[in-house]
Every structure is written in C-alpha cells, then in structure tokens.
Amino acid sequence: MDALLIDKHVKYIQSLGENTDDLMYHLTAHLRLNAIYWGLTALFIMGHPEALVKEDVIAFVMSCWDDDEGAFGAHPGHDAHVLPTLSSIQILVMYDEVERADKERLVSYLAARQNPSGSFSGDRWGETDTRFSYITLQALELLGRLDAIDKEKAVAHIRRCKNYDGGFGATEGAESHSGQVFVCTAALTILDRLDEIDQPNLAWWLAERQLPNGGLNGRPEKLEDVCYSFWVLSALSILHKLKWIDSDALIRFILSAQDPDGGGIADRPGDMVDVFHTVFGLCGLSLLGHPDVREINPIYCLPAEIAKKRGLHMNYQVLGKDEA
Amino acid sequence: MEFLNPEPPYILFKDRPEWSDVTAVPQDDGPSPPLAPIMYNDKYKDATSYFRAIYVSQEHSQRVLDLTLEIIKQNASHYTVWQYRYRTLIALNSPLTEELHLLSKLLPTHLKSYQAWNHRRLLLLQLGKKSARSELAFAEIALAKDAKNYHTWVYREWLLCNFFAPMPFVTSTTISPTEGEEPTIEDLDDEGWVDDEVWREEVAFTDRMLEDDVRNNSVWHHRFFVLFEGPRARPSPELVQSEIDYTEHKIALAPNNASAWNYLRGLLSNSKTPLSTLLPFARPYTLPQSLQPSLRVFAEAEERELLPGENAQLPCVMALEFIADALGEKGEVEEANKLFDELVERDPIRKQFWEYRKRTLAQAPTAPVA
Numbered sequence: 064m065d066a067l068l069i070d071k072h073v074k075y076i077q078s079l080g081e082n083t084d085d086l087m088y089h090l091t092a093h094l095r096l097n098a099i100y101w102g103l104t105a106l107f108i109m110g111h112p113e114a115l116v117k118e119d120v121i122a123f124v125m126s127c128w129d130d131d132e133g134a135f136g137a138h139p140g141h142d143a144h145v146l147p148t149l150s151s152i153q154i155l156v157m158y159d160e161v162e163r164a165d166k167e168r169l170v171s172y173l174a175a176r177q178n179p180s181g182s183f184s185g186d187r188w189g190e191t192d193t194r195f196s197y198i199t200l201q202a203l204e205l206l207g208r209l210d211a212i213d214k215e216k217a218v219a220h221i222r223r224c225k226n227y228d229g230g231f232g233a234t235e236g237a238e239s240h241s242g243q244v245f246v247c248t249a250a251l252t253i254l255d256r257l258d259e260i261d262q263p264n265l266a267w268w269l270a271e272r273q274l275p276n277g278g279l280n281g282r283p284e285k286l287e288d289v290c291y292s293f294w295v296l297s298a299l300s301i302l303h304k305l306k307w308i309d310s311d312a313l314i315r316f317i318l319s320a321q322d323p324d325g326g327g328i329a330d331r332p333g334d335m336v337d338v339f340h341t342v343f344g345l346c347g348l349s350l351l352g353h354p355d356v357r358e359i360n361p362i363y364c365l366p367a368e369i370a371k372k373r374g375l376h377m378n379y380q381v382l383g384k385d386e387a
Numbered sequence: 388m389e390f391l392n393p394e395p396p397y398i399l400f401k402d403r404p405e406w407s408d409v410t411a412v413p414q415d416d417g418p419s420p421p422l423a424p425i426m427y428n429d430k431y432k433d434a435t436s437y438f439r440a441i442y443v444s445q446e447h448s449q450r451v452l453d454l455t456l457e458i459i460k461q462n463a464s465h466y467t468v469w470q471y472r473y474r475t476l477i478a479l480n481s482p483l484t485e486e487l488h489l490l491s492k493l494l495p496t497h498l499k500s501y502q503a504w505n506h507r508r509l510l511l512l513q514l515g516k517k518s519a520r521s522e523l524a525f526a527e528i529a530l531a532k533d534a535k536n537y538h539t540w541v542y543r544e545w546l547l548c549n550f551f552a553p554m555p556f557v558t559s560t561t562i563s564p565t566e567g568e569e570p571t572i573e574d575l576d577d578e579g580w581v582d583d584e585v586w587r588e589e590v591a592f593t594d595r596m597l598e599d600d601v602r603n604n605s606v607w608h609h610r611f612f613v614l615f616e617g618p619r620a621r622p623s624p625e626l627v628q629s630e631i632d633y634t635e636h637k638i639a640l641a642p643n644n645a646s647a648w649n650y651l652r653g654l655l656s657n658s659k660t661p662l663s664t665l666l667p668f669a670r671p672y673t674l675p676q677s678l679q680p681s682l683r684v685f686a687e688a689e690e691r692e693l694l695p696g697e698n699a700q701l702p703c704v705m706a707l708e709f710i711a712d713a714l715g716e717k718g719e720v721e722e723a724n725k726l727f728d729e730l731v732e733r734d735p736i737r738k739q740f741w742e743y744r745k746r747t748l749a750q751a752p753t754a755p756v757a
Binding site for chain 2: 094136139140141142144186188190226227228232233234235236237238239240267268270271273275277282283284285306307308309312
C-alpha cells in the first residue's frame with residue numbers, strides 16, 4: 064500500500080498562497096475563506112497547525128468582514144454569505160480566537176437566514192439548500208447560540224427532504240446525494256434529533272456507495288471521487304456503521320490519488336490535486352483510523368481535540384478506536 | 388458567412404470611452420503582505436476593478452449590464468456580480484424574457500453553477516406561470532446535455548411545485564427577489580386541469596428518460612416524487628401495482644441496476660406491501676445463467692418477459708439481497724442466512740455488512756432494511 068506523504072501535503076498547502084501564476088486561481092476568490100479553512104483543517108489533523116502564520120490567517124479572516132450585513136464574505140469586498148461565515152468561525156475556533164468576532168451581529172445575521180418553512184437561505188438573496196441548514200446550525204452551535212432559531216421547524220424541514228431510499232436531498236423532493244446526506248445527518252446530530260433518521264436504510268444506502276475499486280460515489284451509478292470519502296464516511300461514522308464498507312480498499316483508493324511529487328490529493332488517481340480533495344481525503348483516512356492522521360470530528364469537520372475542548376457533540380465512530 | 392462578421396476584438400474597460408468617467412477600484416487583498424495574493428489575468432482584473440467602482444457608487448445602468456455579463460462569462464461563480472446584475476435588471480425595468488434567452492445560451496456551459504440557476508429562478512418568479520411551461524422544455528434540453536445534473540433536476544421540481552401545484556407547495560425554495568418583498572407568483576386558481584396535464588406529461592417524460600438510460604437514478608427518483616410524494620401525487624393500490632409491473636420490466640432489461648431495485652423497494656415500503664409478494668419475480672435473478680434456458684421453456688409468454696436476458700450478469704447481488712430480506716421478513720432465518728453467505732462471497736467489499744445482517748437476523752428475524 065502507498066505511504067501517506069504528510070510532508071509533501073504540508074508543503075503543498077503552504078504553497079497555495081504563493082502560486083500566483085495559476086490561471087484558475089482568480090476564479091476561486093469566492094471560495095478563498097473556505098480554502099483557508101480546508102487547508103488549516105488538513106494541517107491540524109496532520110499535526111502541523113503552525114505551518115501557516117496564525118496572525119496572518121486571522122488578519123485575512125477579519126478583512127473579509129462585511130460590516131453592512133454583519134457577517135463574513137468569501138474575500139474582502141464580497142457580500143456576506145453563511146458559507147464563508149462558517150469557515151471564518153471555524154478558523155477562529157481552531158485558533159481559540161472566536162472572541163475576536165462580533166458574536167452578537169453574527170448571531171442575528173445567522174438567525175435571520177431561517178425561513179418560515181424552517182429551511183435556511185445562504186444569504187439575503189434567498190437560495191435555500193439543506194447545506195445552509197447545516198452551516199447555520201453549526202455556526203450557531205460554535206457561537207453557543209442554537210437558541211436563536213426555531214429548532215423544531217429546522218428539524219421538520221430536514222424531515223421533508225428525506226427520500227424513499229433513506230437519504231436526503233438539497234431541497235424537498237430532490238434526489239438523495241451523499242453530500243446532502245452528510246449535512247442532514249450532522250445537522251440532526253447538532254439538534255439532538257438522530258431519531259429522525261431511518262438508520263438501517265440510510266446506512267445501507269451509504270454502504271452501497273462503495274465501488275469495486277474501493278472508492279465511494281455520491282449517487283447510484285456515478286463515478287467514485289475522493290471527497291465522498293468524507294461525505295459518506297462522516298454519515299456512516301455518526302451512525303456507527305463504518306464497518307459496513309471495506310476500509311482497506313478505500314484507504315488504498317485515497318492513497319493512490321496522492322500526487323507523489325507536488326503533494327496534495329486529487330478526486331481520483333491521475334487527476335490534478337486541489338485543497339478540497341486533500342482535506343477530505345485526509346478526513347476519510349482519519350475516520351478509517353490511519354495512524355498518521357489525527358482524529359477529525361465528522362459532525363463539524365473540525366479536529367476532535369478542539370471539538371472536545373469546546374464541549375461539542377462527540378458521538379461518532381472512528382475505526383480502531385474503542386467505542387464507549 | 389462567419390468571416391464577414393468576425394468577433395470584435397476584446398477591449399478592456401479602461402479603454403472603453405463610455406467608461407472614461409469611472410475610476411476603477413483595484414482589489415483589496417486584505418492586510419499586507421497579503422496571505423493569498425491573487426495574480427489575475429488582465430482582462431478579469433480590469434473588469435472586476437470597474438465592477439467594484441460601480442458597486443460603490445450603486446450605479447444601475449445598461450453599461451452595468453454589459454460589464455456584469457462580461458465578468459459572468461469569465462467567472463460564472465461570482466455570486467455578488469449575479470446579484471448586482473439582477474438588481475440592475477429590476478431597477479432598469481429590463482425585458483426579462485431577453486435575459487432568460489441570454490441565460491439559455493450561457494447555462495449549457497455552466498450547468499454546475501449554483502448562481503446561474505438561482506438567477507434563472509429569480510427571473511421566473513418575475514415572469515410567472517406563463518413562462519414556466521417552456522421552462523420545462525428548457526430543463527429537458529439541459530438534461531440532454533447532462534442527464535444527472537443535480538441543479539437541473541432541482542430546478543425542474545421547483546418549476547413543477549411552484550407553478551403547477553394547486554396549493555403552493557411548502558417549498559424550501561421560497562426566494563425573496565428583493566429585500567423585504569414577497570415573491571410574486573401568479574394566481575394559480577382555476578388552472579387545475581392544465582396543471583394535471585403537466586404532471587401527467589411529467590410521467591411520460593420520465594419514461595423517455597429511462598428509455599435513454601435505465602440506470603439514471605435521478606430519473607427514478609423524479610418518477611417517485613411525481614407519482615408518490617409531490618403535491619399532485621395520488622397514490623393508490625392500482626398505481627403501486629402498475630409501477631411494480633413497470634419496474635419489473637425495467638429490471639428485466641438490466642438486472643444489476645441499483646436504482647431500479649431501490650425504486651421497487653420504495654414502492655413496497657411506501658404501500659406497506661411485504662417483500663415476499665415479489666418472490667416469484669426475484670427468484671430467477673438469483674440463479675446462474677446456465678439454469679435460465681429451462682426457466683424460459685416452462686414460462687408463459689408474459690412471464691418470459693420478466694425473466695433475465697441472455698446477456699445478464701447472474702446471479703444478481705441485488706436480487707439475492709431482496710430474497711434474503713423477503714425470507715427474513717417471513718421468519719425463514721435459515722434460508723435467508725444461506726443467501727447472506729452467498730452475498731459475502733459475491734460482494735466481498737460489503738462483507739461486514741452482510742455478516743451484520745446475518746447476526747441481526749438471528750436476534751430479531753425481521754428485515755431491518757425495508
């Protein structure tokens with residue numbers, strides 16, 4: 064089996080900010096804060112949290128504050144949105160600096176995203192998605208203010224997004240998708256409402272996502288992709304059913320998608336690497352108990368030690384670790 | 388002839404006379420030295436610098452429409468630009484059908500852009516039901532390009548629920564087009580019969596899609612939504628039966644199709660029908676190809692249609708599992724266990740799962756998976 068190239072991956076993440084000639088780079092300004100969160104999370108679970116300069120990262124986060132709306136945009140000058148707002152809060156939490164944010168304004172921005180139906184919008188323009196339910200709920204829990212929204216309605220909306228195969232979609236009536244299954248399962252965990260899940264049916268659907276080459280796909284009859292190592296495994300971990308798939312085959316698949324020269328992990332072997340697949344590949348390895356990766360808490364996709372310190376939900380499974 | 392009308396050369400906004408009164412605002416990369424400096428190409432840097440300028444001055448004009456279109460063509464994920472463009476269209480009272488046509492040209496290359504689809508929804512909320520029907524056709528064209536595109540399917544369901552359901556569906560996609568305003572959806576009264584026709588056509592649409600690709604899970608899902616869960620669903624025992632027949636025929640075409648087997652299970656659990664009802668159908672799919680000729684000989688013509696084809700890969704794992712569950716449901720633990728053993732052998736990647744199923748069956752002989 065291939066080795067996990069920790070040093071190469073650390074260097075790859077460090078180099079991301081320096082790669083100024085990359086043609087694709089300017090296109091990702093709308094994901095810049097997310098990218099920093101992905102990179103930082105990867106560094107934390109690889110045991111190198113110091114690889115980025117803490118004060119620089121925090122200064123960048125604070126420069127993305129949208130003072131008109133009272134939340135964070137993805138890049139200085141971009142409109143506020145729940146996605147970069149969660150990334151900002153997660154970064155500050157990882158550095159134990161969440162006090163630097165204007166909590167009161169954040170809470171009112173986040174709470175205002177809930178719609179009368181219980182769903183959540185991503186910003187004031189209204190696009191809704193179960194991703195935004197999860198993002199807002201996690202952000203509010205990290206701020207200690209889950210009381211700011213109507214939890215019953217939030218649960219009811221997620222319940223309406225459940226499908227006949229046990230999975231969840233982006234909106235009511237939308238097809239089950241592993242990514243949406245992750246956000247709904249984690250959101251219900253945050254709300255202490257895992258009883259809403261048709262657990263055997265969903266876990267079976269998730270196990271069915273593994274393909275003969277070991278990789279996982281997002282929907283039936285689709286291609287495997289390293290990022291589903293996190294979307295599928297996180298949900299299986301929350302349901303304590305990680306053993307239902309072949310973990311050795313999946314570990315082999317993730318490791319084979321590493322770039323042995325420049326570092327980083329790609330969506331599948333031979334493709335270009337990016338920070339998104341790098342962090343989710345590493346998170347997958349973490350849940351499968353790879354000895355070189357520290358524990359990730361799949362409910363928040365945050366390092367477990369940090370989640371534990373803050374008293375967050377910790378009920379999930381990691382392979383090779385004794386279950387309480 | 389194209390060479391007589393070539394694409395005009397691209398002119399940077401700083402060199403366009405109609406922009407000479409605007410001072411561009413370069414990007415603020417945050418604190419210096421920047422953590423993540425971005426070296427844009429000149430074209431994009433130029434356009435977004437002018438965008439920042441008009442964003443500050445809150446200008447809404449025709450030239451803003453030109454500018455935002457240019458940026459969207461270069462980067463369809465810039466959500467602030469899309470939003471500003473929408474506000475400008477509304478402020479100028481621009482003809483939105485033209486915007487819709489423009490978007491129809493752009494979308495096929497940006498099928499995975501959340502922002503582009505959201506823009507389309509905002510336009511439809513303004514244009515109302517009269518435009519929604521041709522939108523279903525547009526979604527079908529988009530699906531011809533990418534038949535499993537998640538955004539396109541979500542958009543299609545949104546159209547159906549928002550414009551063709553008698554009672555406004557309790558939808559999660561209620562969009563506020565401008566702050567503080569409720570969406571303007573046309574009055575849907577007195578159009579019930581038209582709506583019904585749209586939903587009937589929707590079933591025929593899934594037929595067409597499954598004829599193209601019987602393994603497309605998005606289509607199976609959509610069919611279930613239309614017939615059993617959507618706002619115009621009218622589930623009945625007759626409907627369940629005809630859908631079972633339909634699905635059995637589709638499984639006969641391609642037995643190793645998880646989407647069809649899942650749909651079949653969805654039908655049974657939704658109507659609380661025991662799995663064992665379909666034992667006679669599923670059994671032949673658990674037998675090797677070598678035994679199939681004799682099954683064909685003894686089958687009636689109608690039954691023969693439901694037998695696996697000569698090229699089918701048999702035994703089919705999903706059929707083995709189906710029978711194991713059906714037997715477990717009936718309390719025939721020993722028989723079910725034999726099948727789980729066979730599954731361990733034929734589907735080793737999920738070995739642990741099949742062994743788990745065996746253990747739980749021994750404890751409580753009812754199928755946990757319905």
